[in-house]
Amino acid sequence: MKGFPGFPSGKVQFTPLPNLFFTRLLPAIDDLAELKVTLHIFWLLHRKRGYPRCVSLRELEGDGVLLAGLKGAGHKPQERLRLALERAVARGTLLHVTACRGEERDDWYFMNTDAGRRAVEKIRRGELKLEGTVAVEAPVEVERPNIFTLYEQNIGLITPLIAEELKDAEQTYPAEWIEEAMRIALEHNVRRWRYVRSILERWAAEGKDRGKGERGPEEDRRRYIKGKYADYIEH
Template identity: 55%
Template sequence: MKTQGEKKPFSGFPSGKTRTVPIPETFFTDLLPQIDHPGELRVTLACFYHLARRSGPVRYVRRSELEADPALTAALSPAEIREGLNRAVARGTLLHVRVEEDGRTDDLYLLNTARGRMAYEAIRRGARPPSLDLGESAVLVADRPNLFALYEQNIGLLTPLIAQELEEAAKTYPAEWIEEAIRIAVSRNVRRWSYVRGILERWAAEGRDTGGVDEAHRRRVVDSWKKLQR
């Protein structure tokens, strides 16, 4: 953090009509208790401020905007702003998209809302959401979610053994296979790495268009899991 010189105490909010910044209630109930890094908190709040100043169904904030924000840069260096953004992306608050436009590279950040996720998934599929007001020459690339974070968010606690298996799977299978296999496991309510691994092994042996493991295998996995719970 930047060292702060002596500053005057805050004189209070002005009277009369002032501009407000909408922040979802879940930020205070679910997200705020998890944020343990002051830089991440400052950057997250700055993103809400900049997103509120944009219009349109899908809003985004550029990293370059944050690095030019005098209020934010008074407290954080550019490197600390990037660290705060990376932490917010890893936590799932923001979705990160790289953009190349007119020979320059920048980073866009979408809020992880239903509309933000739809735009993000469209970009990952190679589409260009018309709701993003970017120039015609802009090229968008969406980051893939961190595999460990994806596992913890959808399957369960990450143990050292599972972490090792995930690393091996990442070396063996394409990233989109692992992501899709996890989604299939979640949709079938079998949140076990053994089930995800079974899908990947079957795709490797028979091709990805098999639709994952068959129903008989799913029942065997579910029955085995129920026995372990007794």
């Protein structure tokens, strides 16, 4: 079993779940695959934009994250996925619509919410077509580490005072600036937030890339080791 390092500090993205999921659905679901598929579809639908919000079987079958969680003895992941969808539809968690275009058949799944029920009813009455809802791949989204994670990974523990400074920096500077400033600090073997902050302040005052193309590597390196922070660096 792989260990989980825990949720990072600072802002993290989240997926809301209705309270009824915990009081009515969760106690009733006795199949792990059904539970995983149900939760994954909550996550997918929350990330979608546009109308109607639904997910296709084709999209689910191409979702590497979902299929990895359905591996196990017995059935193949795709087969476990189909069985889990059947159970979720039979339970009433999901609504299933089949759209036929010529010889092609597309299976679509909606969450059994008020919006989902109204969309399905419009489809059945011919008032809404699914051609406009494009099934896209569900790649693993690699989130950029936030400033708190970067600090903990590269500098050390976060004190309350540092936490306030990090919040201010996150609101003031672009994320890529913060990442690059920390990388520069590590290259100079400096693990102090004051030094990272001095780089950010210099970029904000002088322009991040001003004159960069005219400087040589050694001059560019020494640009960050002048002034009151020079004592922290060996050169």
